Amino acid sequence: MLSVRIGIVQSAPWHPTRERGSLETLMTSLSNSAAEKHEVVLYAPLYDDSLHVSDWSLSDERFSRIVAPAHQLPAVIKEGRHDLLSVHNLPGAVKTIDVPVALFLHGRLRPDTGWPGLIAGHPSPLDLTWEETMSVIKRAARLAAPSRFAASFLSEHPQDVDVVYPPIHPDYLGVKREDTTERVAWIGRATHNKGLPFLIENSSKWSFQWFWSASGFYGEVSEDTLARFPGRLEPCRSREEMLSFFACTKVVLCPYINEGFGMVATEAAAAGCRVVGFADGGLRETAVVPHINLVPKGDVVAFNDAVMEALDAGVVSDADRLKVFETFSPGASGALYLEHLRQASIS
Numbered sequence: 001m002l003s004v005r006i007g008i009v010q011s012a013p014w015h016p017t018r019e020r021g022s023l024e025t026l027m028t029s030l031s032n033s034a035a036e037k038h039e040v041v042l043y044a045p046l047y048d049d050s051l052h053v054s055d056w057s058l059s060d061e062r063f064s065r066i067v068a069p070a071h072q073l074p075a076v077i078k079e080g081r082h083d084l085l086s087v088h089n090l091p092g093a094v095k096t097i098d099v100p101v102a103l104f105l106h107g108r109l110r111p112d113t114g115w116p117g118l119i120a121g122h123p124s125p126l127d128l129t130w131e132e133t134m135s136v137i138k139r140a141a142r143l144a145a146p147s148r149f150a151a152s153f154l155s156e157h158p159q160d161v162d163v164v165y166p167p168i169h170p171d172y173l174g175v176k177r178e179d180t181t182e183r184v185a186w187i188g189r190a191t192h193n194k195g196l197p198f199l200i201e202n203s204s205k206w207s208f209q210w211f212w213s214a215s216g217f218y219g220e221v222s223e224d225t226l227a228r229f230p231g232r233l234e235p236c237r238s239r240e241e242m243l244s245f246f247a248c249t250k251v252v253l254c255p256y257i258n259e260g261f262g263m264v265a266t267e268a269a270a271a272g273c274r275v276v277g278f279a280d281g282g283l284r285e286t287a288v289v290p291h292i293n294l295v296p297k298g299d300v301v302a303f304n305d306a307v308m309e310a311l312d313a314g315v316v317s318d319a320d321r322l323k324v325f326e327t328f329s330p331g332a333s334g335a336l337y338l339e340h341l342r343q344a345s346i347s
Helices: 022-035 073-081 130-138 148-152 197-201 223-227 241-247 263-270 279-287 299-311 318-327 329-345
Strands: 006-011 038-044 064-069 084-088 099-106 142-146 161-163 186-188 211-214 249-256 274-278 294-297
Touching: 006 022, 006 073, 022 038, 022 241, 022 263, 022 329, 038 073, 064 073, 084 329, 099 130, 142 148, 142 241, 142 329, 148 161, 148 279, 161 249, 161 329, 186 197, 186 241, 197 211, 241 263, 249 263, 249 299, 263 274, 263 279, 263 318, 274 279, 274 299, 279 294
Parallel strands: 006 038, 006 084, 038 064, 084 099, 099 142, 142 161, 186 211, 186 249, 249 274, 274 294
Antiparallel strands: none
């Protein structure tokens, strides 16, 4: 594939220095990989119409960053005159653009909620009807998903579907642990599939004390419900805060249902935490080491027992931490992403 001009579209305005959490890290890593061989612009929507089109480019990156109010984003992308667009979860950004599209959907399609065309409780100028969303998917040159599980929901479409696992940032492998910690914690977005409601509903059945940290971004659990529940920690909005969170947490809880992949599980495992989750969805593909322990979905007794076993277990070995990182490294994921883009360009 000769060098071409590629526009990559992310689904939210994660700032490259102020909000370097998991999803911003993902988009930066994939953009860096694409920029090894191509001219790349990474676009993000702003959901505040009082803001303006801005350049968020960083001097040490090989690609450019542009953010624009959501209602202007399609026009701004069109002005970029790209040879190929790689769109992540945001089909509304390219509905009217006649350029080959590689569509990366980070979870399974949800006709019941309209995802990825709609996000409940977060109306946007880029919202699509389900029919419009399907039309963008059908005309995409190629599709991608973060796991074999998520890819299976795209099998009805004629395009090939590439699996590109989300990468782990090297900083997680370098976490210096507080090995005396006994903290058990959940962290993530307060959506139903992430399992926070499961933990709250069964709180009287746990033999362990646990804490939780919710980002609030695209959350579904009401603030009233969250405010009534104890053990809340400050939200982690940056990679540095995530590193500190994992450094002093022994067991990370991931009772996910129908999760596309489960980046928290791999990042926590690379950081030396023990992970307890459900053997369901894309999370099953993360269990490449013994310290990611998955139990039957919804099994309260098995979940409780697995957490207690994790608390009794010793320090996670450097070899197991390394195995997680090497399986989902930026290099490994970047190579898969580049091949996905190459295939889309020749489709």
